[in-house]
Amino acid sequence: MLKCQAAPFERVIEYLVRSLNNPLNKVPGPLYARFTNLPLKAAVISGRRIYHVHALHERYGPLVRIAPSEVAVADAQAFKLIHGVNSGFEKSPWYKDMVSIGREGVFTMANNKTHAARRRLLSRPFSKSHLRQHWEVVAKERVRLAVSQIRSEIVATGCADVLKWWTFMASDVSTHLMFGESFHTLEEGKVSDYIRKLQSALMGGGIGVELPLVRWIGRRLPFQICRDLWAANDYLMGYAKLAVSNMKSSQGKTNVFANMMTEAEKGERLDDEDVRIETQSLIVAGSETTSITLTYIVWAVLSRPDLQRRVEQELQTLQQDFGDADVEQLQLLNAVVEETLRLYGAAPGGLPRIVPAAGTTMRDLFLPRGTTVTTQAYTFHRDANIFPEPLEYIPERWMASNEDRHRVSDAAKAVYAPFGSGARTCLGVHLAYMELRMAAAACFRDCAGVRLAPSATPASMEMENFFLIAPAEHKCEITMP
Template sequence: MNTILQLNPFQDFHFSFTTALAGVPIIFILVHVFPYLADPFKQRAIPGPLLAKFSDAWLGWVSSQGHRSEVVHKMHLKYGTFVRIAPNHVSVADPDALQVVYAHGNGSLKANFYDAFVSIQRGLFNTRNRNEHARKRKIVSHIFSQKNVLEFEPNVRLYVGQLISQWDRLYDSAAKGASGTEGEGGWFGKDGRLWLDSLPWYNYLAFDIIGDLAFGSPFGMILNAKDSAPVAVSQKDAMKSYGSESTYEVIEIPAVQILNDRGEFSASMGVLPPHWRPLVRLLPWYRKGGKAVKNLAGLAVAAVAKRLTTPTDRVDLLSKLQEGRDDEGKLMGREELTAEALTQLIAGSDTTSNSSCAITYYLAQNPDAQEKLQKELDEALGDDDHPVSTFEQVKRLPYLEAVINEALRVHSTSSIGLPRIVPEGGLIVQGQHFPQGAVLSVPSYTIHRDTTVWGADPDQFRPERWFECDHAAIQKTFNPFSFGPRACVGRNLASMELLIIISSILRRYHFVLADPEKPFDTREGFLRKPQECRVGIKRRQT
C-alpha cells in the first residue's frame, strides 16, 4: 500500500516566516553589533547616546525633529569634548579642532551627508571631489571678491528701500484706523505701534535680493507681500528653452516654505546611510521633502531659462557665472550654470533672512543694546535723510558690527557640525588620534557657547563681550561662515547685506517684542531658522 504524503502550504509558509524572524537578530548583529565590536575607526571608548554607538537611526531621528544642534550641545555638556553621535561620526566641541578638521591642505573630504543635497547636478556646495571643487571654486570665488560685491550694492539698497516703503505704508495705514484695531498687514495698538511678524518680510527681502542678483529679476515678494515664485513643471522643457522663445509650463509655489522643507529633508536624509535612503524616501514626511527638492530645482530652472531667453548687459551673479572659465578656458554648461545659480539662491536667501530676523529679535529683547546702536547710527549718518544706508557709511561702525556678530554667535544660523572624512594618515585632535575614514565635525552652536572664550554667560545676547573677550580667542572660535577651503564664498556679500539692512531698519524704527516672555522659537534643517518674530514697530524721529 502506497503512502501519500500531503504537504500543507501554510506549514511551509509558517516555517519560512519563522526562519526569517529567527534571522533578524543575526542580521542586526552583523549590521550593527559587529562593527561596534570590530571598532574600525577606534571610537568605542568615545561616550555618547547608547543607540548612536550602534546605529545612524539616533542622529536621523534627532535631525528630523528640527533641533539637532541643541540636542548635540546637551550631549557635549553631559559627555565632554568628544561625543559619538553615530557609529562612525564624532562631534568635537573644541575651537582648536576647526583648524585641524577643516584646515587648508589637510586632505579631508566632505562626507556622504552632502549627497542628499544634490538635485540638478553637483554644485560648489555639495561637490565632494577635491579637484572638481577646486575647479568650481576658482570660477565662483572671484565673483564674491569685495570689489565685485560692491557692484551689487545698488541692488541690495533698492530692495531694502522697498521693504521700508512697505512698512511705512502699513504703519501709516494702521495709524489712520482706531487704536486697538486690526489694519492692513498688522495690528495697531494703543501705544502707537504697528504689530507684525517681521520674519515673512525678511524672507521676502532676502528672496528678492538674491533673485535679482542670481537670476536677473526679483520674485516680487516685497511688493506683493506674498511668498510666491514661478517653478517649471518640466525641468526638461525649461532647459530646452534656454536662449530661445520656446514655451514651458510654470506654476506658482510658496518658495520660502519649499526651501524650508527642502532643508529639513536633505539634512535629515544626509545623516542616514546611503543604502537606507531609497527606503526612507517612501515614508510620508520624506516624500514631501523629496517633492520640495524637485520644486526648488524647478524654480532655478525656470528663472535661468527666463533670463537666458532675454539676454541683458546687466552686472549680477548670473552674468559673472556665465563669464567664468576654468583652467582650460571652458565655460559652464547650462545644467552646471543652473545648479550654481540654485546654490546661490539657497545660500543667499535663508542665511540673510534668518540672521536679520534674529538680530531684530535680540535688539527688541534688549532695549539698552538697541538704544546704543541707534545712537551710533544717528551720530554716523547725521542729517542724511535717505532711508537706506550705504555700505561706505556703516562698514566701520564698531557697535553695529558687534550687534551683528553677537546675533550670529547666539543664534548661529549655521549651527550643525559639518562632517568631514579623515584623510590618509589620520588626524590628531586634542591628543586623540582618528584613523583614515573616520567622520568628524565641529558644531558651531556649541563652540559659540564655550565659556572659556565667551565668558560665563554665553547664552545671553550681549554685544559688549566683543570689546571685552580675548580677540585672538574670538577670531579662532567665531565660525558663522565655516572655515577652510570649503567655507562660504559669499561671506562678503552676506556681510554687506546685513550691515545695510540692520543699519537702515534700526535707524528708522524702534522695536519691542509682542511677547517678551516667549522664547525665540527655532527649527533646524540644514540651517537653524526662526519660526516667527512678532514685534511692535514705531517710526523714530531722527
C-alpha cells in the first residue's frame, strides 16, 4: 500500500532530478521550457508557432530551448550542420505522426539511407528538364484557365478571390501529374469535398500531433469539420488508388510514376501501396504550398502600385504564347517571386530534426543525442544581419544588376530556405517555380490594372501558421477600378 503511494512521488522526484541535471539547461530559454512543452503546444494549436519561436529567438538569441527536449536554432553555422548532406540529423518522428497514414513515404521517412534510395527514384520526374518536356503543357493550360476564370469572375461579380482560383489551379496540376487525370476543379469553380480535405490535411495533422486524443475522437465523430481535419489523409488515400490504376493503364492517362517502374527495375522497388502513399503526400505537399505563395505574390505586388506598373511593363516584352523558359528570363518578375518566398513562402516554420548518437555542439553548447532541433525560415529570412532591412519588401535585392547594400550575399543565400535545405530539400521545387513564374506572369499580364479589393487588408492577409501559413481570412480578393 505504502509502496503504491510512494511510486508517483518517486517518479516526480526522479523527473525533477533529471530535469535539473539535463545538459540542455545550459541552453538559454524561458524557465518553463525545462519542464513543459505546453506553451509551445498552445502556440501550435492557435496557429502562432512561427511567431512564438521568433519572439523567443529575439529574447534569448540564436539557440533557444523551447521545450524540455527541443531547441530552436537560428545560427548559420548550426543550420549548415543540421541540414548539410550526410549530416546524420534525421527527420523527427513528428512528420510520420503528422501525416499518420501507416507506411512511410519520401516526405516522412526518418532513416537517411532509406530516404536517399526513395528520393533517387522520385528525383528524375521532378527534375526541371523532365518537367518542361512532359508536364509544362499541363501547367500552362491550367495557368491560362485560372487567369481566365479570375478575369471572368471580376467581370461577373466585381471581384475575384485569387486564393480560391490558385488553389483550384495547383490542385488540378497536382492531380494531373500524380493521378494521371485532372479533377477539373477550375472548370467547376466550386470548393468540393476533395478541395476542403486538401486544405485541412496539414492543419489537422499539425494539431493532431499536439492533441492525439482529440484527433482519435475527432476521426470518429460525425461532424464535417472533424472529418475535414482528421480524416483528410484517409480520404485522400482513397483517391490515391487512381494513381495506381492509371499508372498501369494503357489508356494514355500517364502520370509521374509511369516511368518509375523502369527505374525501379534497376534497384529500389515501389509497390502499389508505396505509390498510394507517395501520391497522397505529393498532392498535399504540392497544392496549398503553391497556391498560398502565389496569393502572397499577388498581394505583395498589388500593395505597391509602382512595383505593379514596373512588373506589367516587363511583361509586355513576353510573346503571346509564352512558356516557362521565357518567363525565367524576366529579372523583375523572378525577383518578386524570390522576395515573396523570403517573406511569405508557404512553409516558413520549424523543420524538426534529431541530434544523432554522438550528440552535437552548437555555439559551444552541447546537445545530447535525441534532442529535437528545429530551424525556421521565418526567423532566418528576417535576420537584419543577413538581409538588410529584412521587413521591407525589396525585390531588387535579388537582381544581379543591383549593387546596393540590399543585394543578397552568399551568406544570405546559404540560409535562404523557403524550400528547406540539403538532402530533404523540397522535391517539387522545380514544379513550384514553374507554376509560380507562369501564373504570376499570366496574372499580371492578362489582368493588368487590377487592384486589391477593400476586403484585402493587412489584417486579412496576416499569416496564420498551421505548419503552412495562410492568410487569416483565407481569401484575397482583387477587383478592377
